Amino acid sequence: DVKVTQSSRYLVKRTGEKxxxxxxxxxxHENMFWYRQDPGLGLRLIYFSYDVKMKEKGDIPEGYSVSREKKERFSLILESASTNQTSMYLCASSASRGSLDIQYFGAGTRLSVL
Amino acid sequence: SQQGEEDPQALSIQEGENATMNCSYKTSINNLQWYRQNSGRGLVHLILIRSNEREKHSGRLRVTLDTSKKSSSLLITASRAADTASYFCARTGGYNKLIFGAGTRLAVHP
Structure with a gap:
């Protein structure tokens, strides 16, 4: 079974923290994705990556950056956290070939920025 | 918006009843997928239907697709309390991306 692991289930950070x-x-998997999920807004794509060291902006990249130094790991970085980045963050991965774009999700990280 | 539209936004039923959720989209598709999300968790893929298929079954799930109307429906038969979750449709958005609808929140009461 595919396993996608997100490092934290819950995080509390202060405004301005990295x-x-x-x-x-x-x-x-070649492809990895970061989404944020907010009530009433569904899933919105922040960034995705289709290969090591490659990244593409999604629909809402402002305030975020990403890093993919190894194929299995995809990091989302909030350079200076703000309260409007309080949200549920979901990571997903998919294979490039023969996958029909089926994505496999991690359990999510609920981030609170105070 | 590129998102699909699901309706209803919320659905409340009793155990044993059937639950039907609908999804509409605006552009042509290669396939359409349905995912489930239990409260506070990640999404889990349920079923995929290709654009040349009209109906697909998986256990108690039945998905239909009408490409002429740009719509799909997910039917859960004989629902159980464990089916309580949010359900999302998703279509391919290019570059292996998926575009998700806003979801339907299903509550199944014992």
Whole structure:
């Protein structure tokens, strides 16, 4: 079974802090994604990566950056956390070939910025 | 918005009843997927239906697709309390991306 692991289930940070959210997948998937989920807004794509060291902006990249130094790991970085970044963050991965774009999700990280 | 639209936004039923959720979209698709999300957790893939299929079954799940109307429905038969969750449809958005709808919150009462 595919396993996508997010490093923290809950995080509380202060405004202005630098925040790292880590995601690791164990299925050698090429594609990895970061979403945020807010009530009434569904899932919104922040960034995605289709290969090591490659990244593409999603729909709401402002205030975020990402890093993919190894195939299995995709990190989301909040350079200076703000209260409007309080949200549920979901990481997902998918294979490039023959996958029909089925994504596998981690359990999510609920981030509170105070 | 590129998102699909799901309706209803919320659905409350009794155990044993059937639950039907609908999804509409605006552009052509290669396939459409349905995911489930238990409260506070990640999404889990349920079923995928290709654009050349009209109906697909998986256990108590039945998905239909009408490409002429750009709509899909998910039917859960003989629902159980454990089916309580949010359900999302998703379509491919290019570059292996998915575009998710806003979801339907299903509550199944014992």
């Amino acid at each position: 925040v790292f959210l880590e995601c690791v997948q164990d299925m050698d």
